[in-house]
Amino acid sequence: MDKRVTFKGWALPLLLIAPQAAISAVFFFYPAGQAVWQSLFIPDPFGLSSQFVGLENFTYLLGDPYYRAAFATTAVFSGLVTLCSMVPALFLAVMADRLVKGAGTYRTLLIWPYAVAPAVAGVLWLFMFNTRVGVVSWYLGQLGYDWNHVLNQGEAMGLVVIASSWGRISYNFLFFFAALQAVPKSVIEAAAIDGARFWRRFFTIVLPLLSPTTFFLLVVNVVYSFFETFGVIHTITGGGPQQATTILVYKVFSDGFVGQDLGSSSAQSVILLLVVGALTVLQFKFLEKRVHY
Amino acid sequence: MARNVHGMVEKRGAGLWLTHVAMIAGVLVIFFPIWLAFVASTVTQAEIIRPPMPLWPGDQFAENYRNALVSGINVPVATMLLNSLVMAIGIAAGKIAISLLSAFAIVYFRFPARSLFFWLIFLTLMLPVEVRIVPTYEVVAGFGMLNSYSGLILPLIASATATFLFRQFFLTIPDELAEAARVDGAGPMRFFRDIVLPMSRTNIAALFVILFIYGWNQYLWPLLITTDPGMNTIVMGIKQMFPSGDDFAHWPTIMATSILAMIPPVIVVVSMQRLFVRGLVDSEK
Numbered sequence: 001m002d003k004r005v006t007f008k009g010w011a012l013p014l015l016l017i018a019p020q021a022a023i024s025a026v027f028f029f030y031p032a033g034q035a036v037w038q039s040l041f042i043p044d045p046f047g048l049s050s051q052f053v054g055l056e057n058f059t060y061l062l063g064d065p066y067y068r069a070a071f072a073t074t075a076v077f078s079g080l081v082t083l084c085s086m087v088p089a090l091f092l093a094v095m096a097d098r099l100v101k102g103a104g105t106y107r108t109l110l111i112w113p114y115a116v117a118p119a120v121a122g123v124l125w126l127f128m129f130n131t132r133v134g135v136v137s138w139y140l141g142q143l144g145y146d147w148n149h150v151l152n153q154g155e156a157m158g159l160v161v162i163a164s165s166w167g168r169i170s171y172n173f174l175f176f177f178a179a180l181q182a183v184p185k186s187v188i189e190a191a192a193i194d195g196a197r198f199w200r201r202f203f204t205i206v207l208p209l210l211s212p213t214t215f216f217l218l219v220v221n222v223v224y225s226f227f228e229t230f231g232v233i234h235t236i237t238g239g240g241p242q243q244a245t246t247i248l249v250y251k252v253f254s255d256g257f258v259g260q261d262l263g264s265s266s267a268q269s270v271i272l273l274l275v276v277g278a279l280t281v282l283q284f285k286f287l288e289k290r291v292h293y
Numbered sequence: 294m295a296r297n298v299h300g301m302v303e304k305r306g307a308g309l310w311l312t313h314v315a316m317i318a319g320v321l322v323i324f325f326p327i328w329l330a331f332v333a334s335t336v337t338q339a340e341i342i343r344p345p346m347p348l349w350p351g352d353q354f355a356e357n358y359r360n361a362l363v364s365g366i367n368v369p370v371a372t373m374l375l376n377s378l379v380m381a382i383g384i385a386a387g388k389i390a391i392s393l394l395s396a397f398a399i400v401y402f403r404f405p406a407r408s409l410f411f412w413l414i415f416l417t418l419m420l421p422v423e424v425r426i427v428p429t430y431e432v433v434a435g436f437g438m439l440n441s442y443s444g445l446i447l448p449l450i451a452s453a454t455a456t457f458l459f460r461q462f463f464l465t466i467p468d469e470l471a472e473a474a475r476v477d478g479a480g481p482m483r484f485f486r487d488i489v490l491p492m493s494r495t496n497i498a499a500l501f502v503i504l505f506i507y508g509w510n511q512y513l514w515p516l517l518i519t520t521d522p523g524m525n526t527i528v529m530g531i532k533q534m535f536p537s538g539d540d541f542a543h544w545p546t547i548m549a550t551s552i553l554a555m556i557p558p559v560i561v562v563v564s565m566q567r568l569f570v571r572g573l574v575d576s577e578k
Contacts, residue, residue, distance in 0.1 A: 003400055003464070005471040007481040010404035017410055020395040020456065027429060027448040028417050034428035092319045098312050108563060109320045112327070115558035117510035117528045120551050124326040127333065133544065135329060138344040169323065174570055227424075231512035235532050249424075256427040257517065265427050272424045 032273070038266035050263075057267035066243065067251070067268070074247040077161060078225035084165035085221055086214075089172030094202065096173075097180040107177065114170035118163075119231030125163035126236045149237065153244035156237045160245050163236060164229040172217055179213040180206070223279055226272075248272055327555070333548035334358070341544045353545065361549040366534040370550050373527040376445075376519075377509055378557070380526055383446035384508030385501050388455045393493070396459035397485055401471065414453040422448060422514055430517055440521040449507075449514060455500055462496050463489065499568045506558045527554040 039057050041050035061067045092110065096103045113121070128136045129149060137147040149155040183206055191201045207214075230249050233239060239246035239254060246254070252272065256265030329348075333341060336351035361370045398404070399411055422429065429448050438444030466489065474484040515529040525533060531550050535542045562569050 003468060003471070005468045005475070006403055007401050007471075007475070007484075009481075010402070012481060013398035013402035013404040013407075016394040016398035020391040020414065021410060023391065023447060023451045024414065024417050024453075027432060027451040028425075029413070031425045031428035031432055034431070035425050038428065088319070092316065095312050095315045095319070099309075099316070102313070102316075106316050106320060108566060110323060111562055111566060111569075112559055113323055115506060115562040116327070116555050117512065117558070119510075119512040119528050120531065120554050121326070123531050123547065123551050124330050127544065127548065128326060128329060132541070133341050133344055133346065135345055135348070166323070166326065178570070231510075231528070234512070234516075252424070253426065253513065257430075262427060269424050269427070276424065 035266045035269040035273070038262055039270045042263045053263070057263045058271070061264060061267055061271070069243060070246050070248055070251045073157075073243075073245065074226065077157065077164075077229075077245070077247050078222050080157075080161045081164045081168070081225040081229065082218060082221040084161055085168035086172050086217060089169045090176050090210075090214075092169070093173050093176035093180055094206075096177055103177075107174070110170050110173050112170065113167040114174075116167050117231060118167065118228055119235050121167050122160075122163050122232040122235030125159060125166070125232075129159055151241055153241055156241055156245050160229070160233050160236050164225060164232045168221060168224060172221070175213055175217055176210065179210050183209050219279060219282055223276070226275070226279075248275075330548045330551050333544050334552050336545060338541070338543060338545055342541050357545045357549045358553070361546045361553065365530075365550070366543065366546060368522040368525060368530070370527065370530075370553055372523060373525050373530040373550075374553060374557075376442075376524060377526040377528065377554075379442050380445045380511070380515070381505045381508035381557075383442060384449050384511075385504035387446060387450045388452070388504055389497055389500055391450065392453075392455035392459050393490075393497075396456050396463055397481075397489060399456075400460055400463040401481060401484075414456050417451060417453045426513065426517060433518055439518050440524045444518050445515060445524075445526070446508075449511065455504070458496065458500060459493065462493060466492060495568070495571075498565070499571045502561055502565050502569045505561055509558050 038050075040052060040054060042053050042057065043050040092106075096106050099106075116124075126134075128134050129147060131137060131148050131150055134147075140147045147155060149159045187205060187209075188201060191205055196204065226247070227249055229247070230253070233245055233247065233250050234253075237245045239250050248268065249272065252265055252268045255261045255268065259265075332348060332350050333346065334357050335354040336347060337353055340346055340351065362374075363369055363371065365373070395410075395414065399407060433439060433444045433448060436444075438447070470488050471484060474488060479487070510528055511526070512529050515526045516532075519525050519529070522530075522533070527550065531547060531554060534547050534550065
């Protein structure tokens with residue numbers, strides 16, 4: 001992994017690495033350290049001093065029904081977002097892969113929503129399902145279904161899941177499509193000669209060959225739904241109703257900035273850090289495996 | 294025989310049409326929210342608050358967009374567009390600049406604590422800004438950087454994806470080039486400028502596309518540190534346009550702003566599709 005040929009001297013390389021090292025230290029390591037440090041304290045109500053409490057913030061959190069609920073909400077939410085963004089993407093990619101002509105045009109059209117910020121996607125979907133002016137909710141009303149994500153927890157969850165999955169379909173489509181194009185045609189043709197029909201070929205040959213891509217996308221989409229969906233939830237539901245859409249990241253924000261509970265918010269940050277760490281390890285394990293392919 | 298097999302694998306006739314129908318249906322469903330936003334940005338508020346709103350564009354296009362850009366709701370949208378542009382370009386250019394330098398140092402030099410730096414940079418990969426918002430906010434506030442471009446940009450540059458990408462790429466540059474440069478008596482910075490930079494052009498461009506979109510689409514960070522509407526970015530500013538009480542939101546202006554917020558990243562993605570797909574695949578590897 002190392003170069004044989006290198007340049008001499010150590011002052012220059014240290015100078016070159018200094019900007020990144022400085023920015024990482026000031027805006028990354030110091031705040032991350034602060035998060036860990038603050039998670040061990042409880043500030044007094046006036047914010048004048050803090051008291052060292054050890055792991056009390058953590059034990060309190062793990063026993064707190066609201067925090068546990070946020071964990072469960074996050075699990076449901078990220079599971080649904082991963083599913084709703086990967087299945088349609090795979091279907092569209094399989095369809096596009098069958099086309100000899102025109103696949104490029106469809107790709108250009110499907111790539112669009114990826115560029116739309118999650119927060120903007122949230123506003124678009126909020127507009128469609130708005131309880132007073134939304135087109136979709138109005139037509140649902142005509143069909144006799146009274147849509148109200150402001151009050152109904154299940155509908156609120158459904159809406160943030162769809163809005164979060166929407167732009168992600170483009171992303172997953174790109175990766176599935178590239179992977180499908182890389183499946184050797186000879187394998188498919190051999191199966192066709194053996195008389196396997198399209199969907200049978202898909203499930204017995206193509207899908208297993210896609211498994212590295214699928215696994216990679218699983219991890220990436222879970223990470224996405226953990227963090228980048230903040231904008232969707234903040235614009236559509238604000239975590240409600242009754243915290244039904246409060247995922248972990250949203251709770252770090254609402255406890256830390258809205259509730260000003262720094263000890264708890266920091267402890268939550270540390271727990272999230274561990275979760276991300278575990279996901280990253282998983283991702284790297286998988287990368288190692290993929291190298292052997 | 295070969296032709297026959299092709300017939301079985303690549304669809305023709307009815308199957309081909311069904312495939313096109315499925316693709317078109319998929320594209321329409323995916324596009325519908327954008328279409329609706331566009332329609333809403335071309336009609337009057339009165340047409341929207343009496344549902345159902347029309348599904349075909351009206352004649353208020355110029356009026357709504359002029360209104361949004363020039364006056365907006367809290368602040369002219371043109372100001373927010375400018376802030377977003379500065380932030381996105383600042384993040385993309387800043388990250389690329391510091392990453393090129395540090396990756397060059399890590400690959401082409403042996404210096405004390407090199408592997409320590411490498412691992413420290415590696416660690417920053419793991420923690421998105423969302424996780425460390427409270428302490429990062431305090432640091433930025435401590436520097437007096439709230440409501441400033443440097444406050445918007447600097448904390449988001451502290452991540453190592455770009456460094457890793459450049460490191461991977463530099464490792465593939467043939468050793469002979471560095472050898473030749475050394476024999477010719479060219480110093481490391483000369484080698485960097487004349488050989489490494491030109492060779493990295495495509496990677497830089499691909500990364501720029503990805504980072505520009507990343508920066509443009511930021512939401513939580515600008516939400517926290519820009520309390521002055523004049524510093525709002527467009528993506529976070531849309532939410533600020535909603536009334537806090539029970540009033541009707543002014544949808545034509547909000548939707549015109551949403552469309553304006555999409556245009557720059559969409560142009561970047563669609564016009565640089567090749568680079569974008571490449572950058573995406575590279576940066577996730």
